Amino acid sequence: MAKHDSLLDLLFTALGDPTRRAILTRLAQGEASVTELAAAHDMALPSFMKHLRKLEQARLITTNKAGRIRSCALSANAFAPIETWLDAQRALWTDRLDRHDDYLRNLHRRRQDEAEPEN
């Protein structure tokens, strides 16, 4: 990914990895420290931390270091931009179907007009 990815880019690519989705699912239950989270994943800590950093960059999680422990939590409304985008897509799609329906209705009416001319 380039330097200036949009938040949507960051969000979707962050979610495109099973390790990262698992972290989010775990965090939905409540906060956890880095090592607590890492315990579930057979992976060296530095590798794991990279995933956490991506989640943080995508603003899906927030982290906070107290002493030597970094605590991670799910961001509130983490998925909002995604839902907004999905809603917009759905809106376009249904608009188009509506317009197609109109087209078919008009076509039908025109055919009827031809069959029974209105004079």
Next chain:
Amino acid sequence: MAKHDSLLDLLFTALGDPTRRAILTRLAQGEASVTELAAAHDMALPSFMKHLRKLEQARLITTNKAGRIRSCALSANAFAPIETWLDAQRALWTDRLDRHDDYLRNLHRRRQDEAEPEN
């Protein structure tokens, strides 16, 4: 991405690129051929085709070749697995908040019991 990515992996990573999201937005308006779609993107055709292939692998679009023209269309319910996953996450999150509320309520009741013993 490895050879055996889950559909969710394919879906999310397919959506993690602005070119590909733009293609989907365009296709929400209706079918289009490869060159029609490519016209909007300053990119060589083979590069563009790679994006289409990823969208197809993620089952976000379907394509169909008639003569020398390949027509592309949005898949129906393309986003369903994503919505399902998001719903599940939301469910976990709200469950957890509910349980937290209960905990606070119980805590409060216990404190009141201590303040006003029930004999």
Next chain:
DNA sequence: CCATAACTTAGCCATATGGCTAAGCATGAT
């Protein structure tokens, strides 16, 4: 039938991703 249009294949390149190890650096426990 021949040229052009619309892909398609092959292969190259730079950068990004996702993993690792080894070593460093605070902080908390003893």
Next chain:
DNA sequence: ATCATGCTTAGCCATATGGCTAAGTTATGG
């Protein structure tokens, strides 16, 4: 004061990604 814990940094490696050009292939239009 010292040692273990909990990250953190640095750097290496293999593969994946996203772009390109050049050279096919397969219809169609004239």
